[in-house]
Amino acid sequence: MPELPEVEVVRRGLERWVVGRGIGDVSVLHPRSIRRHAAGAGDFSGRLAGRAVTAARRRGKYLWLTLDSGEALLAHLGMSGQLLVQPAERAPERHLRVRVPLDGDGGELRFVDQRTFGHLMVDSLVADTAQVRPDTAAAVGADLAVPSVIRHIARDPLDSAFDDRAFAEALRRRRTTLKRALLDQSLISGVGNIYADEALWRARLHGERATADLERPRVATLLEQVRAVLRDALEDGGTSFDGLYVNVNGESGYFERGLKVYGRRDLPCERCGALIRRVAFMNRSSFSCPKCQPEPWFSEAAP
DNA sequence: TATCTGACCTGCGCGC
DNA sequence: TGCGCGCAGGTCAGAT
Structure with a gap:
């Protein structure tokens, strides 16, 4: 996922293989794949044909080609x-939705x-209004515009302009978990x-803990572990289950073997030996260690 | 205004 | 063998 x-x-693959190239006649093979392009397939293809790609950008899980x-x-x-760069003559994949020559x-x-x-x-670019760390504001200000539909997306924690203090304050204002x-x-x-x-396990925090009473050092620890797990996964080329995630060359990452809790129901925690638990959460699953990450209505483990 | 919930979608694994 | 069901989960519209 x-x-x-x-x-x-x-994004790195697109930067290497797609930036600087021109776009031909685009084919939309499944309308649902462009459902957020309100003007439809004809307009989508028309806005791309004859254009050149100038950069590959990313924010969080969104990426875009300027x-x-x-x-x-x-x-x-x-x-x-999956975004794949393939020879045009190669047989189409079973779930091929859009072709961009x-x-x-x-x-x-x-x-x-x-x-x-x-x-x-295809979207217009607008001024980036996401929270910026004050000491990086000047550098970032000259940098990016973002697609208008993702204006509400926050910076990610690997972004040099991510503001830890603002995040901590926003977290404590929330009435959620x-x-x-x-x-x-x-x-x-x-x-x-x-x-x-994975980050909650590394930080020894339970996901059901209220954000409003999380002490500042705990927020710092959590951010540190979020960054650590993201960097570790990036080094291994990402996590892939069932080959559903691949890079632009169709290759899977290896971080699945680095996972400590996710998908490890009833297997021993590598830190304490307790059996990893799975609970339903927001129509999906949450995995945690009952000993390292005690439920918040009991006592929390020491950081 | 802030927060929560369900729908969307397809393929796979499992039980019967 | 074939059928039905549960599960996987990111985003957003609509409900609370």
Whole structure:
């Protein structure tokens, strides 16, 4: 399931293989994949044809290719989306949704998506209003505009301009629980179910703990562990289950073997030996260690 | 205004 | 063998 590390790996691939190339006649093979492009497939293709790709950017789980028209091709991989750079003559993948021919060597960018939770759209770029750490404001100000539909997405914790203090204050203002907050992309972006569980385990925090009474040092520890798990996953090329996440060359990452709690129900915790528990949470699963991450209505483990 | 919930979607694994 | 069901989960509209 693509979260920040997986999307960043894809972005790097696009930067290498797609930036600088021109776009030909785009084919939309499944309308749901461009459902957020309100003007429809004809307009989508028309805005891309003949344009050149000038950069590959990312915020959280969103990535976009800036175009020489001043617009951007925005992509979200959803649950199972893949952006592949393939020779045009290669047989189409079973779940190929959109083809974007590229000039040069005859290759094309393909959007493949089994579950169709992902989407593509062409959007205008607007001034970036996300929270910026004060000491980086000048540098960032000259940097980015963002697609208008993702203005509400917060900076991600690997962004040099991510403001730890502002995040801590926003977290304490919320009347919600830790894991819900980590999954809230308007508060902190790029973290999904897998890395939220992993970061909470590393920080020895229970996801049901209230954000409002989390002490500042605990927030700092949590952020530190969020960053650590994202960096570790990025180094391993991301996490892939069932081959649903791959880079632009179709290769899977290896971080699945680095997971400490996610998907390890009834297996011993590597830290204390207690059996990892799974509980239903927001129509999905949460994995945690009952000993290292005691429920908040009892006592918390020492950091 | 802030927070929560359910729908969307497809393929796989499992039980019967 | 085939059918039905549960599960996986990111986002957003609508409800509370």
